[in-house]
Amino acid sequence: MTSGATLRELIVGVDIGGTKTAILVTEPDGSVRVRQVAPTAVGAPNRAADSIASLVQAALDAAGATPDDVAALGVGVPGRVERQTGQVTLAVNLDWHDLPLGPRLEARLGIPTFVENDVRAAALGLHRRRLFGSVESLALLAIGTGISAGVVLDGRLHRGSLGLAGEIGHVVIDPDGPRCACGNSGCFEAVAAGPAIVARTRAGWAARRNGHADTTAGLHGDRAVDAEGVFAAAAAGDEVARDILESTGKAVAWGIHLLALAYDVERIVLGGGVSHAGEPFIAPIRRELDRYRAVSPLAAEVLRPDLLELLPPGSDAGAWGAVTIARDALSRDRNPASPGQERVVGHA
Amino acid sequence: MTSGATLRELIVGVDIGGTKTAILVTEPDGSVRVRQVAPTAVGAPNRAADSIASLVQAALDAAGATPDDVAALGVGVPGRVERQTGQVTLAVNLDWHDLPLGPRLEARLGIPTFVENDVRAAALGLHRRRLFGSVESLALLAIGTGISAGVVLDGRLHRGSLGLAGEIGHVVIDPDGPRCACGNSGCFEAVAAGPAIVARTRAGWAARRNGHADTTAGLHGDRAVDAEGVFAAAAAGDEVARDILESTGKAVAWGIHLLALAYDVERIVLGGGVSHAGEPFIAPIRRELDRYRAVSPLAAEVLRPDLLELLPPGSDAGAWGAVTIARDALSRDRNPASPGQERVVGHA
Numbered sequence: 001m002t003s004g005a006t007l008r009e010l011i012v013g014v015d016i017g018g019t020k021t022a023i024l025v026t027e028p029d030g031s032v033r034v035r036q037v038a039p040t041a042v043g044a045p046n047r048a049a050d051s052i053a054s055l056v057q058a059a060l061d062a063a064g065a066t067p068d069d070v071a072a073l074g075v076g077v078p079g080r081v082e083r084q085t086g087q088v089t090l091a092v093n094l095d096w097h098d099l100p101l102g103p104r105l106e107a108r109l110g111i112p113t114f115v116e117n118d119v120r121a122a123a124l125g126l127h128r129r130r131l132f133g134s135v136e137s138l139a140l141l142a143i144g145t146g147i148s149a150g151v152v153l154d155g156r157l158h159r160g161s162l163g164l165a166g167e168i169g170h171v172v173i174d175p176d177g178p179r180c181a182c183g184n185s186g187c188f189e190a191v192a193a194g195p196a197i198v199a200r201t202r203a204g205w206a207a208r209r210n211g212h213a214d215t216t217a218g219l220h221g222d223r224a225v226d227a228e229g230v231f232a233a234a235a236a237g238d239e240v241a242r243d244i245l246e247s248t249g250k251a252v253a254w255g256i257h258l259l260a261l262a263y264d265v266e267r268i269v270l271g272g273g274v275s276h277a278g279e280p281f282i283a284p285i286r287r288e289l290d291r292y293r294a295v296s297p298l299a300a301e302v303l304r305p306d307l308l309e310l311l312p313p314g315s316d317a318g319a320w321g322a323v324t325i326a327r328d329a330l331s332r333d334r335n336p337a338s339p340g341q342e343r344v345v346g347h348a
Numbered sequence: 349m350t351s352g353a354t355l356r357e358l359i360v361g362v363d364i365g366g367t368k369t370a371i372l373v374t375e376p377d378g379s380v381r382v383r384q385v386a387p388t389a390v391g392a393p394n395r396a397a398d399s400i401a402s403l404v405q406a407a408l409d410a411a412g413a414t415p416d417d418v419a420a421l422g423v424g425v426p427g428r429v430e431r432q433t434g435q436v437t438l439a440v441n442l443d444w445h446d447l448p449l450g451p452r453l454e455a456r457l458g459i460p461t462f463v464e465n466d467v468r469a470a471a472l473g474l475h476r477r478r479l480f481g482s483v484e485s486l487a488l489l490a491i492g493t494g495i496s497a498g499v500v501l502d503g504r505l506h507r508g509s510l511g512l513a514g515e516i517g518h519v520v521i522d523p524d525g526p527r528c529a530c531g532n533s534g535c536f537e538a539v540a541a542g543p544a545i546v547a548r549t550r551a552g553w554a555a556r557r558n559g560h561a562d563t564t565a566g567l568h569g570d571r572a573v574d575a576e577g578v579f580a581a582a583a584a585g586d587e588v589a590r591d592i593l594e595s596t597g598k599a600v601a602w603g604i605h606l607l608a609l610a611y612d613v614e615r616i617v618l619g620g621g622v623s624h625a626g627e628p629f630i631a632p633i634r635r636e637l638d639r640y641r642a643v644s645p646l647a648a649e650v651l652r653p654d655l656l657e658l659l660p661p662g663s664d665a666g667a668w669g670a671v672t673i674a675r676d677a678l679s680r681d682r683n684p685a686s687p688g689q690e691r692v693v694g695h696a
Contacts, residue, residue: 137509158501160612161485164650167609172602183644254520261515262610264508296531302512 008071010063011326012056012111015076015118015318016040018093018145021052022319023059034063035316045096049104056109073111074326075101076118076318078145080163086115092181093145114329119271120166121321123150124157126269128324132309135266139166139259140311143252144272146181147189151263168258169193173251192251194227194274197244201230204240231277249284256285257292260302271311282310356419358411359674360404360459363424363466363666364388366441366493369400370667371407382411383664393444397452404457421459422674423449424466424666426493428511434463440529441493462677467619468514469669471498472505474617476672479665480657483614487514487607488659491600492620494529495537499611516606517541521599540599542575542622545592549578552588579625597632604633605640608650619659630658 010033015022017040025034036059041051056073060066079091086102102115123140126132140150147169151158158165169189170182177186178196190196202225225233233241256268275281289308292299311317358381363370365388373382384407389399404421408414427439434450450463471488474480488498495517499506506513517537518530525534526544538544550573573581581589604616623629637656640647659665 135509153501153506154504156502158611161483161614162612162649162652164609164646165612167612167646167650168606170644170646171606171609180644182646184640184647185643258516258519258606258610261512261519262606263506264510264513264515266509292532295533296518296528298512298515298518298530299532301510302515304510 007069010065010070011072011074011323011330012059012070013074013076013319013321013323013326014052014056015121015316015322016052016078016094017118017318018078021055022316023055024316024319024323025059025063025065026323033065034059035319036062040094045094045099048094048096048099049101049108052101053105053108056105056111067109067111070109070111072326072330073105073109073113074121074322074324074329075105075113075115076121076322076325077101077115078118081115081117083114083116083159083163086113088115112326112329114325116322116325117148117150117163118318118321119148120150120157120159121325122271122317123152123269123321124328125317125321125324126311127152127155128327129320131315132267132269133306137263137265138267138269139263139265140269140271140317141252141255141259142272143193143270143274145194147193147255147272149259151265153263153265168255171255171258173254188251188255192248192255197227197230197248197274198225200247201225201233201241201244204244208240227274228277231280235280245280246284249281250288253285253288253292256289256308257299257303260307264302266307267309268307269309269311271317275310276313278310278313282308355417358413358418359420359422359671359678360407360418361422361424361667361669361671361674362400362404363469363664363670364400364426364442365466365666366426369403370664371403372664372667372671373407373411373413374671381413382407383667384410388442393442393447396442396444396447397449397456400449401453401456404453404459415457415459418457418459420674420678421453421457421461422469422670422672422677423453423461423463424469424670424673425449425463426466429463429465431462431464431507431511434461436463460674460677462673464670464673465496465498465511466666466669467496468498468505468507469673470619470665471500471617471669472676473665473669473672474659475500475503476676477668479663480615480617481654485611485613486615486617487611487613488617488619488665489600489603489607490620491541491618491622493542495541495603495620497607499607499613501611501613516603519603519606521602536599536603540596540603545575545578545596545622546573548595549573549581549589549592552592556588575622576625579628583628593628594632597629598636601633601636601640604637604656605647605651608655612650614655615657616655617657617659619665623658624661626658626661630656 009028011026013024021038021040023036038055077088077091080089088096088099088101102113105113119142136155137153149166149168151166170187172186173188174186178190179185180187180190230241234245259268289303357376359374361372369386369388371384386403425436425439428437436444436447436449450461453461467490484503485501497514497516499514518535520534521536522534526538527533528535528538578589582593607616637651641651
């Protein structure tokens with residue numbers, strides 16, 4: 001690859017979401033030169049790197065720049081990633097299996113590329129940007145299609161020995177609960193993630209129609225809804241939807257309490273698609289956390305008043321996380337002995 | 349305090365248990381010069397430091413040494429500790445509240461003293477001694493009067509922002525479960541710690557006598573038993589005791605799965621008084637972990653075959669942990685910039 005030390009100053013971050021891909025082209029001082037959002041290219045997995053490379057190229061065009069101006073590219077992927085090789089082991093919602101995304105992007109763009117799980121990248125980005133205060137530890141609890149946490153401890157991303165740290169979506173909250181995609185039953189994610197909220201609400205509506213539950217006339221039929229639709233139904237007074245969101249809030253509060261006891265972080269930030277509902281999402285969570293605090297002095301201490309934050313929608317946490325991953329990797333390359341950085345072998 | 353650089357080479361570790369106090373006097377090369385075990389002095393909290401100082405003095409006498417020969421004293425306490433000040437905030441079973449144990453021991457013995465929670469100290473000691481392989485991360489899950497975990501990540505003790513990291517005994521496993529000492533209901537510890545095992549077994553026996561449960565003639569009455577007695581009853585064929593230990597094993601497996609998902613450590617070591625029952629304790633845990641592995645590929649991966657270890661009874665993990673805490677504090681003092689050591693301000 002060509003080298004131009006004086007030119008390569010931009011950092012590009014790409015956040016590949018289930019439906020949208022966000023790209024940030026950032027200056028050396030951290031300011032944004034260009035921000036672009038495009039639909040996530042679906043198509044065959046073997047075309048994925050081409051599609052993403054095209055989006056990056058388009059963003060660089062808009063920035064009046066070329067790949068030679070870019071020091072590093074960070075990519076956040078909703079799935080499992082081998083950070084050392086840039087291989088995406090599994091991204092269920094994108095139907096990617098063992099996709100060598102990092103090497104392919106490098107081959108196409110000639111930019112050193114660093115791939116990370118999107119939630120982990122976002123958590124590190126929140127920390128580096130001091131978005132929730134000058135803290136040395138935080139967890140980003142992402143509630144969307146699935147549930148997982150990205151955890152920063154002592155200023156460093158905690159990935160774990162298998163890269164599975166923070167996968168608390170699969171801790172069992174109710175052994176008699178719904179079957180989870182992982183094969184187990186009653187996982188946190190099988191109760192409180194977006195698809196679970198929808199499935200439980202639809203089951204409640206079906207039961208109501210069949211007279212198995214309450215017989216209040218439903219405001220909504222058993223038509224296709226998403227989590228947003230369940231929040232809308234609850235706002236319109238639907239009792240089933242309200243009950244489901246209340247119990248979802250209790251489950252999320254349980255997860256927050258678990259994170260607080262396990263890691264004892266300074267901040268827990270709620271993010272992910274479901275959290276975009278805002279106040280209707282967080283109100284039942286706060287009620288349940290207050291109940292914990294009222295019954296247990298230990299809970300009152302560990303669930304400190306400034307613990308919980310809601311990630312504002314549109315904060316580009318994923319894309320900023322990808323920028324952070326790239327920036328960190330660069331600073332490690334330039335100063336390998338730098339303390340306070342996690343140890344990563346780049347594949348560039 | 350007197351200083352004699354050439355003399356101060358021994359490290360002393362004291363593990364204060366609920367019933368027994370273990371002391372190790374160790375050489376610079378890590379070998380043991382003297383090991384002593386004494387009943388834990390009960391008495392008034394304001395006499396506690398005197399009692400412990402006497403035990404240390406007796407161990408030094410047996411070692412043919414004086415306090416001047418000791419570089420540092422580490423103390424493990426079953427409770428909450430402010431490590432910076434050596435203050436024991438709360439040790440319920442010892443009835444200690446805000447006891448300045450570290451400063452008092454320093455005043456009496458003239459030895460720099462470092463106090464830490466016993467489970468956390470033991471976890472760090474297991475790591476440093478490579479007792480379960482050359483791993484960089486491990487959790488010690490202690491199941492005794494309560495339940496908590498000491499967690500070592502990247503070779504460093506993870507204490508958390510409030511010193512509460514690893515207190516997973518208070519994650520709720522069953523919202524309809526027994527009331528916990530913390531005030532909440534259905535905490536992991538309220539189901540699976542020693543007193544919970546005893547209480548649930550006694551309730552089962554009482555129900556059986558009253559015909560509310562099975563009517564098998566009980567092998568044991570509702571007399572005073574401890575967890576050991578429950579294991580003995582199960583070994584003798586008591587169905588109630590067997591059921592309780594089976595459900596306890598399921599709860600502990602849940603806790604292991606939780607630790608594995610949250611931290612993704614290389615080893616989880618089971619310790620604490622209840623674990624001394626050995627195979628009858630661990631067999632139901634292994635069965636439940638095998639069930640997790642069978643239904644979920646993710647569980648099979650995170651619950652790797654070499655994950656779980658049982659701490660051998662008599663391994664002096666607490667006293668070795670106290671030695672480790674003291675040794676680490678010393679090496680920080682001598683080499684403050686040393687990486688890979690947790691940052692602690694000694695109060696010496």
